[in-house]
Amino acid sequence: MSTATFGTANEDNAHLSKSDSRAVRRRSLALLGSLIRPVRVRFWLTIAMVVLSQAARVAGPALIAFGIDHALPALRTGDNVPLVFTGVAYLLAAIATAGLTALYVISTARLSQAMLLDLRVRVFRHTQRLSLEFHEKYTSGRIIARQTSDLEALRELLDSGVSSLASGMLFMAFTAATIFALDWRSGLLVLAAGVPMFFLSRWYQKHSQIAFRESRVVSARLIVHFVETMTGIRAVKAFRKEKENSETYGKLAEDYRLVTVRSINLNGIFQPGLVLIGNVCVAVVLLVGGFRVLGGGLAVGVLLALILSTKRFFQPVDQMAMFYNSFQSAQAALEKVSGLLEEVPTVLPPKNPVSLPAAKGSVDFNDVEFRYGDGPLVVPRLDLHIPAGQTVALVGQTGAGKSTLAKLIARFYDVTSGTLTLDGVDLRELATADLRRNIVMVTQEAFLFSGSVADNIALGRPEASRDEIEEAAKAVGAHDFILELPEGYDTDVNKRGGRVSSGQRQLISFARAFLARPAVLILDEATSSLDIPSERLVQAGLARLLAGTESARRTALIIAHRLSTVETADRVLVVHDGRIVEDGTPEELIGGGGRFADLHGAWKDSLV
Numbered sequence: 033m034s035t036a037t038f039g040t041a042n043e044d045n046a047h048l049s050k051s052d053s054r055a056v057r058r059r060s061l062a063l064l065g066s067l068i069r070p071v072r073v074r075f076w077l078t079i080a081m082v083v084l085s086q087a088a089r090v091a092g093p094a095l096i097a098f099g100i101d102h103a104l105p106a107l108r109t110g111d112n113v114p115l116v117f118t119g120v121a122y123l124l125a126a127i128a129t130a131g132l133t134a135l136y137v138i139s140t141a142r143l144s145q146a147m148l149l150d151l152r153v154r155v156f157r158h159t160q161r162l163s164l165e166f167h168e169k170y171t172s173g174r175i176i177a178r179q180t181s182d183l184e185a186l187r188e189l190l191d192s193g194v195s196s197l198a199s200g201m202l203f204m205a206f207t208a209a210t211i212f213a214l215d216w217r218s219g220l221l222v223l224a225a226g227v228p229m230f231f232l233s234r235w236y237q238k239h240s241q242i243a244f245r246e247s248r249v250v251s252a253r254l255i256v257h258f259v260e261t262m263t264g265i266r267a268v269k270a271f272r273k274e275k276e277n278s279e280t281y282g283k284l285a286e287d288y289r290l291v292t293v294r295s296i297n298l299n300g301i302f303q304p305g306l307v308l309i310g311n312v313c314v315a316v317v318l319l320v321g322g323f324r325v326l327g328g329g330l331a332v333g334v335l336l337a338l339i340l341s342t343k344r345f346f347q348p349v350d351q352m353a354m355f356y357n358s359f360q361s362a363q364a365a366l367e368k369v370s371g372l373l374e375e376v377p378t379v380l381p382p383k384n385p386v387s388l389p390a391a392k393g394s395v396d397f398n399d400v401e402f403r404y405g406d407g408p409l410v411v412p413r414l415d416l417h418i419p420a421g422q423t424v425a426l427v428g429q430t431g432a433g434k435s436t437l438a439k440l441i442a443r444f445y446d447v448t449s450g451t452l453t454l455d456g457v458d459l460r461e462l463a464t465a466d467l468r469r470n471i472v473m474v475t476q477e478a479f480l481f482s483g484s485v486a487d488n489i490a491l492g493r494p495e496a497s498r499d500e501i502e503e504a505a506k507a508v509g510a511h512d513f514i515l516e517l518p519e520g521y522d523t524d525v526n527k528r529g530g531r532v533s534s535g536q537r538q539l540i541s542f543a544r545a546f547l548a549r550p551a552v553l554i555l556d557e558a559t560s561s562l563d564i565p566s567e568r569l570v571q572a573g574l575a576r577l578l579a580g581t582e583s584a585r586r587t588a589l590i591i592a593h594r595l596s597t598v599e600t601a602d603r604v605l606v607v608h609d610g611r612i613v614e615d616g617t618p619e620e621l622i623g624g625g626g627r628f629a630d631l632h633g634a635w636k637d638s639l640v
């Protein structure tokens with residue numbers, strides 16, 4: 033596949049080149065195949081039921097022809113067996129059609145639900161597995177669009193579309209066969225109608241495919257904007273962005289309306305066009321057949337059966353056109369979802385994992401270089417040794433590269449060259465479970481998941497007992513305020529009354545990290561300032577978290593924004609353009625007259 037369409041690249045482009053379009057379609061089909069594979073037995077059984085039900089359905093007109101041309105004349109001679117036979121056969125065919133149709137409708141629904149479940153879970157797992165690098169470029173709104181509107185389009189198709197499409201096509205094939213069997217000349221007429229139908233369908237397919245792709249792109253944009261506005265609602269309100277956002281949303285919604293109208297317009301030509309072709313065909317069969325009956329070349333019963341069959345032949349066309357619509361929409365959705373599934377994590381689990389059950393916590397950067405994707409070098413050649421147990425404060429201007437260093441140690445990204453080791457083991461070779469246990473990162477946002485306070489702390493070590501959870505909370509000074517919550521440790525953090533302040537949120541995340549007892553703790557100190565009492569609590573919590581409970585102190589790397597934090601560190605690293613430009617104890621650096629001394633001066637001034 034060309035790189036232009038690999039994964040989610042180019043997914044906003046509705047006008048793909050022929051070869052790209054083909055590549056994307058192949059990828060969608062492969063995904064569809066992989067969804068069918070686990071349910072293939074049921075799939076083929078359903079197909080067999082559809083075939084049988086349609087065969088039973090087309091028997092009707094042929095039986096009527098037989099009834100009129102053979103059973104009725106026989107009745108006149110006193111023989112009623114053929115008529116009874118025809119009646120019973122007609123009844124049996126009707127019962128078989130009804131029974132088989134019921135079976136395949138139920139069976140298709142089960143099939144489609146099983147496939148959707150599989151896909152839904154697969155998309156979720158896969159998206160979650162993708163590296164941070166992917167998530168930092170691909171917005172959550174787009175992922176939501178994949179999980180919701182795209183899967184919904186697929187559901188519509190799978191639930192009823194496929195079976196209607198298949199049964200319609202089969203019905204047409206069987207009916208055409210019946211017409212040929214009854215009278216090959218009329219059969220040729222019906223076949224001739226296939227030519228304009230083919231061209232009309234080709235025209236429709238070409239234009240509607242673009243319209244549906246556009247519709248997927250625009251609907252994803254709409255969802256992205258919606259999600260962005262709602263998740264950033266505080267910033268929206270703070271910057272009075274409501275009006276602007278509403279206007280943007282209005283424009284996107286208008287775009288969506290336009291592409292939808294365009295596809296409906298296309299359908300407005302396609303569907304009546306098909307019906308017209310069908311009716312012209314019926315008229316011609318009637319006209320030609322009528323003259324042939326007059327000339328004695330065709331029996332009346334056969335003509336009646338021919339007209340009935342021809343009319344019925346075009347019946348599903350209408351319905352199929354509608355489902356073709358949902359087919360196109362689902363195809364566009366499948367293209368997007370298969371693209372997302374094609375993305376691969378950039379941070380891969382090790383092939384031969386080295387286990388490190390109890391790391392001491394020494395971290396080494398050896399000749400490390402790092403860039404985001406194919407961007408500029410953010411970290412140029414870094415050599416750094418952090419011995420086990422040291423508390424290191426990272427300071428530097430915004431954009432200096434502090435978070436980048438932290439993300440490298442947490443292995444959210446892999447180094448571009450050189451090695452980064454924990455206790456001498458390359459992080460890329462360290463078993464994932466050991467990496468996560470030994471290195472824990474506490475982020476600024478102090479994210480709480482829905483659930484109780486206890487659940488949130490337990491994330492640090494899921495097997496921890498309630499006593500251990502409370503111990504951890506006590507250790508960082510969170511115990512008292514937790515007890516004051518409506519249901520103590522069992523308070524749901526997202527329910528009314530259970531809402532916790534941002535300082536409390538941080539304390540809970542400290543307790544979580546404390547419980548995890550990592551060898552290396554990475555902490556991005558929150559920049560937002562708290563009121564003085566909360567600030568003191570958080571500072572005290574942080575100090576206790578850093579001290580740990582064991583005799584050996586844990587290694588800690590703090591992206592420090594507060595002077596008080598820096599002053600408690602063993603070592604300060606001043607980062608500038610991804611390089612360490614100063615390295616020493618806080619006292620040494622203050623006395624040194626370098627960048628840190630300036631920064632320190634500014635901090636001191638801000639306190640007065």
Ligand SMILES: Nc1ncnc2c1ncn2[C@@H]1O[C@H](COP(=O)(O)OP(=O)(O)OP(=O)(O)O)[C@@H](O)[C@H]1O
Nearest residue numbers: 168404407410428429430431432433434435436437
């Ligand atoms: N996901 C990313 N993709 C591309 N470039 C990035 C990404 N994240 C950061 N950068 C770039 O890397 C450089 C270092 O950024 P980094 O976030 O590490 O700085 P920082 O010192 O932590 O800043 P701050 O204190 O503002 O958080 C910056 O030039 C930034 O633009």
